[in-house]
Amino acid sequence: MDEITVTFPDNSKQKYPSGVTPLEIAESIGPRLAKDVVVARVNGELTDLTNLIQSDAELILYTGDSEEGHEVLLHSTAHLMAQAVKELFSEAKVAIGPAIEKRFYYDFDVDKPFTDDDLKKIEDKMRELSKADLSVKQRILTKVEAIDIFSKLKEVYKIEIIEEIEPDELITAYEQGDFIDLCRGPHVSSTSKIKYFKLLNSSGAYWRGDERNKMLQRIYGTAFSSKKALNEYLTFLEEAKKRDHRKLGKELEIFMFDDEVGPGLPLWLPKGGVIIEELEKLAKETEDRAGYLRVRTPHLSKGILYEKSGHLKHYKESMYPAMDVDGIDYYIKPMNCPHHHKIYASSPRSYRDLPLRLAEYGSCYRYEKSGQLFGLMRVRSMQMNDAHIYCTPGQFKEEFLAVCKMYLYYFDIFGIEKYQMRYSLHDPAGLGGKYVNEPDLWIKTEQDARKALDEWGINYVEKPDEAAFYGPKIDVQVWSAIGKEFTLATNQVDFAIPGRFGLTYIDEKGNEAAPLCIHRAPLSTHERFIGFLIEHYGGDFPLWLAPIQGIVLPISEKSIEYARQVYRRMLDAGFRVTLDDRSDKISAKIRKAELKKINVMLIVGEKEVQEEKVSVRRRFVGDLGKSSLAEVIEDLSREIEEKR
RNA sequence: GCCUACGUAGCUCAGUCGGUAGAGCACGUCCUUGGUAAGGACGGGGUCACCGGUUCAAGUCCGGUCGUAGGCUCCA
Secondary structure (H helix, E strand, O other), rough: OOEEEEOOOOOOOEEEOOOOHHHHHHHHHHHHHHHHEEEEEEEOEOOOOOEEEEEEEEEEEEEEOOOHHHHHHHHHHHHHHHHOHHHHHHHEEEOOOOEEEEEEEEEEEEOOOOOOHHHHHHHHHHHHHHHHHHHHHHEEEEEHHHHHHHHHHHHHHHHHHHHHHOOOOOOOEEEEEEEEOOOOOOOOOHHHHHEEEEEEEEEEEHHOOOOOOOOEEEEEEEEEHHHHHHHHHHHHHHHHHHHOHHHHHHHOOOEEEOOOOOOOOEEEOOOHHHHHHHHHHHHHHHHHHHHEEEEEOOOOOHHHHHHHHHHHHOOOOHOOOEEEEEEEEEEOOOOOOHHHHHHHHHOOOOOHHHEEEEEEEEEEEOOOOHHOOOOEOOEEEEEEEEEEEEEOOOHHHHHHHHHHHHHHHHHHHHHOOOOEEEEEEHHHHEOOEEEEEHHHHHHHHHHHHHHHHHHHOOOOEEEEEOOOOOEEEEEEEEOOOOOOOEEEEEEEEEOOOOHOOOOOEEOOOOEEEEOOOEEOOOOOOOHHHHHHHHHHHHOOOOOOOOOOEEEEEEHHHEEEEHEEEEEEEEHHOOOOEEEOOOOOOOOHHHHHHOOHHHOOOEOHHHHHHHOEEEEOOOOOOOEEEEEEEEHHHHHHHHHHHOOO
16 A cells, blocks of 8 residues: 655654545644544645545644644534434424634524523433434535435525535535535534533524525524633623613613613713713824814705715615604704714815815714614714815825724724724715716726725725725724624715815816815724724723712711812812712622722721821722822822823 | 614612512712722612503513614625
């Protein structure tokens, strides 16, 4: 028999007979590895453990705790779940079942939605199938064979998928016991490799994500290579729920919703008001330094304005319906741009006036579909950190980059590290419909913006067909505590609307020219940004943002008078402090303050009265001992100043 | 908008088989004056989301509406 040389990642080499499988190699190395390995990479290609290796090869064996191995494990668990569902619900038809971030799902067409009870039964059946140690075998099929097999099984969704595959492409399916599933693979070699899994929840999901299609039933689950890793993930999910801004926002009295006010219309409580004011202060300082001018515009406008802007054509479904005022249609504004365009147009502009940067923390209202509402992150009334920058084509690159840099300035202050920059482009197929019909402008602006980004050297991903209707944009995506994705900051180029509003400037040569417009919102909206910050900080705001920065706690009645003086002096020094002069024991007062996540506690008893000092206790740190109030004020002021 | 689940005191939740509602925390009063995460006693607080139906009787069963949650699609 021929011998082949297998090279391992550490560059060590070993001879094996030709036709050896990765699984056999793992067995030759050790029983533990053979048990744990889930997938192999042969000459760079991810492959099943049972595939034969015919000639010299580089081999990497992945266990379930590697990124590659975990993804395969998740995917194979999805198959195991589908097998269990098919055994329990014979009429169920399978659709698709991929691995996603730390989880998997599978969509089924069933008569009745799954109940929690069904999920338990499915999970039990999965354990049974795992114990049965069914080997998972790949089958290579032609298109005709594949259609034949899945037609007999009446798997209509699989047939739909197969029919879209090129006729000469090889089709693979995986078989375990009586269950066969169309799949590209790779997969684990046996169901016994899948041991630590949990089904999480089920929900409706449209076939191919299109609401015109039938609604299928989706089950989400997760799987790991060890009991410990599974439990860690489940604990993480529990912890994430505790950080959820909807829960913390209520507990910390930041915002609320009320049935009679309406869904998606948050009411900011006083503590939320403080956070908003601090953010606005930061934004105003930053924008003042960057040459922005602040304007204010009404919440309502005549329909004709939105006809001109194109909102009624491209954005109407997200707008509140018109209200009739003296026989004229008025709309509540979904964006501030048309008003800012009017301000631009209010006086003749020279190239010397540009860039003109008009900023407004403007309230907008958007009719989001009810199912889309999500705490503060997706609401119907919002206040945007909005501004429109009107500039010449020659100024565009610098202005565009200045906006991107402003994002990063803010992100540094807030310690936001996990985000993705996303450059959204148009699809020419949508011109005249989803996008304004300006093909040349689209191409030119997209090139300019890309050039700016590339020269700056920032990392971004391109998203085709995700642009705004008036131009390409760069967004910053972040993730909520429970893993939902949101656009935070946004920077949008608009080459179309200024033309529609007849916005012009006189250039150096005395000719009329059209300015470009950049729509930007580095701090997103108050609603989304604060929702995000609540989760980002887990409710423990840095001192400069904290609604209550400190609390004065007298130890007994004997020190109440002194506590009042301390409280007064803190207020006079500009701090947001409260005083707990109730008759609780000091430990109870501390506990209450901790539960409110108050950062600084100034504890005063008879000793402090005598020494004219305060005892400082910081959250997460504990007792820091006695200081003079002047020292405390100085330290805290510096901390606030530095936005630590 | 669609599918499913849920909605009881300010908050978190219990309430069995249909028989007119309960706990803890919070709140109020009083006692207690205690040194770094819960001192004690007493008390107030409910149109059981809303509307309708079944029933002698509905928090409980049925229907509708509103809201919330988990998803699908879309956006700041």
